[in-house]
Amino acid sequence: MKRLTLLILAPLLCFSSQAQTVKNKNLRNSISMLVTKYTSNPTSAYYYANELTVPSMFDDNSLNDNTLFVGDYSITDNSSQIEAALQRNKMGQQILKTILYNARTNQYTKEVMFERGAYTATDNDYKIAMDSKKKEYVLKDMGVWLMKNIYVEVVDCKQFIDLKAETYGDYTNEYANVLNSAQQKLLTGTIYLYKLDIDEILEDQSFWNLIDFENNNNEVQKAFDNYNFKFKKINSVPFNITESKTASGALSVISELLKVDNTQPLKTDKQLLTSMLNKATEKSHAILCSSLPNFSIGQGVFDVHPIRIKVGKKESLKANNLYEITEIVEGSEKEQHVAWIRAKKVSENRFVSKGKSTPSTFYKVSGGSIKKGMTASYVPQKGYEVSVGYNEGSSLLSGTFVELTYLGGGIPKTRVGVRGIFGNAKTDVSENIFGVRDKIFFNVSNVNIETFINHTIKIGFIRLIPKVGFYYSMGRIKNYDEKGKTGLPMSDWGVTEDIKLKSWGFTTGAGVGLNLGKNLQLTFRYDYLSPLDPPTSSRTLTYFAIPIDPIFNAKGVYGVGLTVLGF
Amino acid sequence: MKRSILVAGVILFNLFAIFSCRPAKLADPRTSTSYDYEVVFIRTGVAGTELFKVFSYGRNERECIEASKLNAIKAILFKGIPGSGMQRPMISENGAEEKYRDYFNDFFRSGGRYLNFVALSTDGSIDSRDRIKVKNGKLLKIGIVVSVQKDNLRKQLEDDKIIKSLSSGF
Incomplete structure (x- = not known):
């Protein structure tokens, strides 16, 4: 009976360790992902901080070293320590330098703001900018908007342990022994999302004096280094990730049941932690980012035969994503529903806008007649x-x-x-x-x-x-x-x-x-x-x-x- | 008797259907002297151009976009656009539209010369926030960014003796 139960559960085991990627918003804010390090560390996860992958919906602000030294570990709550550590470690300076660094001139310069703006710009934005007298400066304004949306995700690991039979309460039973053979590991902790709080100095324009490095002025450099950039906590979410030490946990269980030799090589701690850290961050993004502002595409249906919209990989569009088509009706507060569509062919638009990006193709699921310029909004769907x-x-x-x-x-x-x-x-x-x-x-x-x-x-x-x-x-x-x-x-x-x-x-x-x-x-x-x-x-x-x-x-x-x- | 009532009912229903399906009444923007459009200054453009967002009415997207090009020129000539370098109309003479009716009928005809001075400043897409269904869904109001070559337009009108040259007073 136990064997049967395990066989029935085998397909579920195969997928239980697969992270679900729910990207519920079209965000293109920048993010740095850090892993905490303590005087006496509860896990060795911080070794693999640089292996974390920034999701494509964010601008990648990874640092050379993505570990965050916090101090003494507290078993209850480390959030205030983490916030203090972000300031103490001058994370604001480090992050801004990654944004302002111009590889061509090997200098920190405000010019990169143009590129960031151009990356954010839609084809229409780009064409309007190019037709303007100010040209790139129009795009710079868009780059500044991005400066207000710089985020840090801090992964704070608590436990990295073997899931043994004792975890299930009875090490003598067959089920527990079979689970032992699967050799699962458990990683627990909390992920915190912080925002670099520079709204005030952007409003009073003092931010530009603070980063005015172009004149090679030592005073500016000194003032920048000494500035106390603050971080605002946005959200936090605990995580709990299990993963098999072998390539397939389910295969291990089945091999054990069928008494077949299973000689699968075991994963190293590096492989396990890298994979588990990435799964933890992927799983948490939807919750963490739920309070962030939507990245508004602001463009409607580009073409109707076939249905094409100028969104793509830059906006994290995936095949089969569901979009709702709506239109604004005079006198009505709410946009009127027109149709449901799904993505068919996703275009590659992850490059700086030159006004000629390829639209993605969609197909209609149900609804009425779709016209050019109607609003297309992403509708998140869970699994x-x-x-x-x-x-x-x-x-x-x-x-x-x-x-x-x-x-x-x-x-x-x-x-x-x-x-x-x-x-x-x-x-x-x-x-x-x-x-x-x-x-x-x-x-x-x-x-x-x-x-x-x-x-x-x-x-x-x-x-x-x-x-x-x-x-x-x-x-x-x-x-x-x-x-x-x-x-x-x-x-x-x-x-x-x-x-x-x-x-x-x-x-x-x-x-x-x-x-x-x-x-x-x-x-x-x-x-x-x-x-x-x-x-x-x-x-x-x-x-x-x-x-x-x-x-x-x-x-x-x-x-x-x-x-x-x-x- | 019953048959007559039935026939009358069918006729009434058909008349209702025919009239309710008729396209909304819309003045021809080429000949209309009313200002049934909105123009917003966006930016100063390159080499004597100005960028405006023009909201125009039409029965479909194509009509709205064509009307926007025409309305942008009309706004510059006869109305003026607040916030731009064209706050005052280019033609300040009262009743100029009537006086030069034949000239402007030709200037604004379909495929007319006005198209030499205006171009869309978009990739052909319509911003979803600038597409509004109006009048019970029978008309569309669409805003589109256009670039107007105001310097060249002024020169053309001067050459055609519609307006006086800026230097003529000196």
């Missing part, structure tokens, strides 16, 4: 989907089902799911005994659990969803039907106790999905069962002297379901 439906067929997998799937971070458009099926199966045994005149069916109340992996393939408006899974079914023969009669008691057969059935094996199948709206999909499914243990009853029944085996082993199950997408 969970839920389906309810009904399976028809003479098998233990027949009945009403409820299904929950989760979009894994590993393979694009691939989901891992679990399905519960509860219902009544029916098997026809009439031909075995009486021929067609007297039909006899056995009815079973059944409950099933199935785990699976599916993948979505887009063909126009239709979605083809192949899947593979593993199921475990239990059933109980509750009564039988004769032709024209229902629910006759089993005692008629001389049976005084429940006849139990069980089966387990693999499912392969496919669904065809039709999108009914933004978040609703109608699916027609077919599942083919390959039982490893077919559902036979524990005893043979006899009708008069004729032996009968009620077998619920129909291979195909048809189903129809309604899916709520991405919530």
Whole structure:
């Protein structure tokens, strides 16, 4: 039973360590990612601070050394110490220098502001700037806007430990031992988001005197070095990341169960910590950045045949991202909904604007007529989907089902799911005994659990969803039907106790999905069962002297379901 | 009797459908003397140009954009644009539009000479904040940035004796 439970959970284990990337805002603010270092360190994560990857939606302000020396470690709260350490370590100066450094002249210069502005500019902004007398200075203003949005993410690790059987409370049981073989590690801590607070000195213009390095003035340099740049705490979020020491934790578990030699090499601490730190930051971004200002694209639909919009990788656009098309209506406070669209072909626009970027292509999911200039807004979607439906067929997998799937971070458009099926199966045994005149069916109340992996393939408006899974079914023969009669008691057969059935094996199948709206999909499914243990009853029944085996082993199950997408 | 009522009902319904589907009434910006547009100064442009954002009305995006080019020139000639170097209209003579009606009809005709002095200062896209559906959804109001060659425009009008040269008074 424990082995079966683990086999059922195996696909979930495969994906449990995959980080979900939820980029819910089009932000293009700059960020530096630091890892804390203490006098006596709770983890060695700070060694790998420079391995952290800044998400593409941010300007990368990584420093040469991304460790932040804090002081003495406190087991309760280190936030005030971290804030003080940011100032003590002159992080403001270090970050501004990365922004103001001009590699061409090997000097710190305000000129780089133009480049930052040009990077931020849309094609329209760029063309207007070039048609203006001030030209690049227009773009500089946009660069200044970015200066007001400089952020620091501080990863404060608390624990980096082995997940052993003791963690589960019983080191003698088989489950715990199997988990031991998977050799998982756990990294815990908190991530803090701070903002470099220079709004005031930008308002009174003193900021420009502070960074006026062009004249090689030592006084300016000294004043800059001595300035106490403050940081404002925006948000914080705890994290808890587990990862297998081997390439595949699930494979380890299965190898252990099947008693097969598993000689996978173990990951080093560097590999583990680098991966876990990145997962922790990726997972936390959506929460951390929820209070940051939206980066407004301000551009509408560029073209309608096909639908094209000038957003792309710079705005973290990904294939299949959902956008809502709206339009401003005079006299109405709220923009009016027009249609839902999804990204099809994502353009590469991560370069400084020259007024000629390639738009990304979208397709319409549902809604009305889309016109040039209408507003396109990104609608964040989370990875969970839920389906309810009904399976028809003479098998233990027949009945009403409820299904929950989760979009894994590993393979694009691939989901891992679990399905519960509860219902009544029916098997026809009439031909075995009486021929067609007297039909006899056995009815079973059944409950099933199935785990699976599916993948979505887009063909126009239709979605083809192949899947593979593993199921475990239990059933109980509750009564039988004769032709024209229902629910006759089993005692008629001389049976005084429940006849139990069980089966387990693999499912392969496919669904065809039709999108009914933004978040609703109608699916027609077919599942083919390959039982490893077919559902036979524990005893043979006899009708008069004729032996009968009620077998619920129909291979195909048809189903129809309604899916709520991405919530 | 019933049949007559039915026929009358169908006719009324059809008339209602026909009139409700008619495009909204819109004055031709080429001949209209009303100022049914808004112009906002954006920046001083390169070599005697000025950048304006012009909000114009039309039945579709193309009409709005074409009207914006024309309205930008009209605003400079007859209205003046606050905040820009063209605060006062280029043609200060009262009733000049009527006096030179034939000239301006030709100047502003479809594909006319006014197009030599105005160009879109965009990549062809419309800012979603500048696209507004008006009058029960039958008209669009779109704002678009245009670049007007005001120096060349002035010279053209001087050559055509519509306005006097700035140096003529000396």
